[in-house]
Amino acid sequence: MQEIQQVIREDLGKEIHDLFQSFEDTPLGAASLAQVHKAVLYDGRTVAVKVQHPKVQAQSSKDILLMEVLVGAVKQLFPEFEFMWLVDEAKKNLPLELDFLNEGRNAEKVAEMLKRFEFLKVPRIYWELSTRRVLLMEFVEGGQVNDKAYMEKNQIDVNKISQQLGKMYSEMIFVNGFVHCDPHPGNVLVRKCPGTGKVEIVLLDHGLYQILTDEFRLDYCHLWQALIKADMKRVKKYSQRLGAGDLYPLFACMLTARSWDSVNKGIGQAPVTANEDVEIRNNAATYLPQISQLLNKVPRQMLLILKTNDLLRGIETALSTRASASSFLNMSRCCTRALAAHKKKKTCSLLKRTQISLEESFSLWQINLHELFLRVRGSWLGNLVFALLCWLSPTPH
Template sequence: MALRLLKVPTLATAVFASSGFYLFNRRLDFNDLSLIRFGRAAATTAVISYDYLTAFKYVEYGTEEYWALKSKVHQRSAERLRDLCCSNRGTFIKVGQHLGALDYLLPEEYTSTLKVLHSQAPQSSMEEIEQVIREELGKELPELFAFFDETPQGAASLAQVHKAVLHDGRTVAVKVQHPKVQRQSSKDILVMEVLLRGVRWLFPDFAFMWLVEEAKKNMPLELDFLNEGHNSEMISKKLSHLTFLKVPAIHWDLSTKRVLTMEFAEGGQVNDREYMKEHDINVNEISEKLGKMYSEMIFIHGFVHCDPHPGNVLVRKGQNSNQTEIVLLDHGLYQTLSKSTSQKTHNWEPRTTECTVPSANWTQPACTLKTAFINKTKHMIRGCSCRLRMTNVQLPSAAQLAFRGFPQSQIHLGRKKTNPYASECLAIQSYMRQHI
């Protein structure tokens, strides 16, 4: 009996030691364990929920003290959410980035805090990158590329991009998916759904369950790089007449679901004013071209690029001309609009002109509408690119307006929540409806 009892701890020690050796060889990161990731997310959700439930107990609603306290609760909750995204990475960072772009829905404390996730995406090690390329393309790096820069050009929530040179001398960008994202994404989305349902039970007015539905629908598309390649070729073909737009060509022989090899494109981010100043790029020209490009996507083709953050929109001077160019990257997610949504886009005809509503003193225009789309059957005008030059618009009794002859014309100049000059827009809209 004593001998048998001695064998038990000996066996346990052997099992423990062999397990430890196995985990060491696999280089297991505890952040990859579903239990750890779920526990971290659940704890953060519980703390944030408790904060909102208890913080306002002794403060009268609507007072200055109430609003000041609410801002503080928003801020510390946003910081907790940011830390969770940075710890769990992958899908969590992707959703956090999406939340950071919802300026028109979320409090400023959330959007300003979560915006940093665009520059804090995790990086995979070179060993991990080589492993993914080996699994997907079946060859080692030296067999595929004459040069492969180990320092990534950029890292995102789902992948990172490396500059490389093919054996024929062409420079390419190689987008490689983080090795663990594919495996973790479905579990992470399930965790988010469970926790958000709990939040909605606590706070019936919580209206963000749609985030989970969007993630369920979009994440598989974004994790399929072949889908991204096909999207890029489709938008390049649809907008081929826009000579200022550059979409990198895909190298299909070096592309799979987890590796995408494309033409390398240089440029500065669209929000980098210093780069544009240094390279003599006109900011207003870029704004007008962006307006025209996205207007055609929405009103003409009903096929819209859905991730236009600054890292995916580059600007540069043309290599063979002095024309200002826009480089559009990351085509993983597009929205196809229905005919009703895109206003039966086949009836919309683009027309670039200048439609001016004068200001009260007639010294400069209050609003200049650079691009419009004319509906050929309903005689409607939809403004696509406008800029207001005065903060206070007092409309005169008469104005010289372009596009005469459209008695039922409508001008759409922006939504109240997203346009700082919404009241001026509404005044101009009303005026133009009466006088065109």
């Protein structure tokens, strides 16, 4: 607490008791860079106070230097392991994470960007009491997004939460190219809004975002469309455009966390089995040198996207909703919208823009029809929908 008091005194110019009516000494959460305390302002607002550890700024440069030396030593001992990208990423991202004003700006940007999602709650930032080392936010309570027992107790539908999480991140990645890259369960809460009773996903910790270039984002859209449709020629083409080279089968497996056999059949065709999980783990160990080589080859933007994918997959596994068809359909919708928006942006012809809009509407209608088929599969209506889809679309569903 003495260190926390010191940072608040230095940055805000006042003692804790002058700023807050009450301030809980025990932190709500603590990590390597900062810790968060619950407090109440004199006007009655309950807030979360994120305070950076005082020695982090000075220590971080030494940590990066040490990391660089150790990774260099590993490279000398094991030439096949390429991990210098790890140092490069730390050098780029750590200064951004240590600037809490940058975190506050990110929070407001993503809240505005995704305001159409009524289920998303981003805590408000109180700028008048925020600095590079202290961030004051609206206090929001909830259960962790991977806490199935909490959701069952509060009658929250885990399938709906998983679906909404997928929608939110697909929108960030494919449409906006501005991606929250730390969705570990401590940073994503679920709650029933006290005022309305509506279920909300609360997104916290906005220090680490990845900004995707249009070229990368559109290639990534094309790749996921190809993966969903099991179009292997295009999987190879867009994997190679994203730097995977001849390791494109491994790249496809890493992105989807599915076996190569499942990728070839279509990742939306069947959920992950226990046997496939074992196969994936064994292959991850076997192909570790190739994985490190691949991570060194892909664009830097891909590294945090892979991290984000893995964290989201972990949440889906905890909720038993992993690799559901609906998540792939949501991704497909976002890819369709993103690619159509890009085409419309590139043309000045009203006729061409109208044509692109009609094609987009038709593709989205096909996805909706396919979703209907999945819901009623096995019934006479499902068979009719499937027959209609096969007739309408040249690509496999």
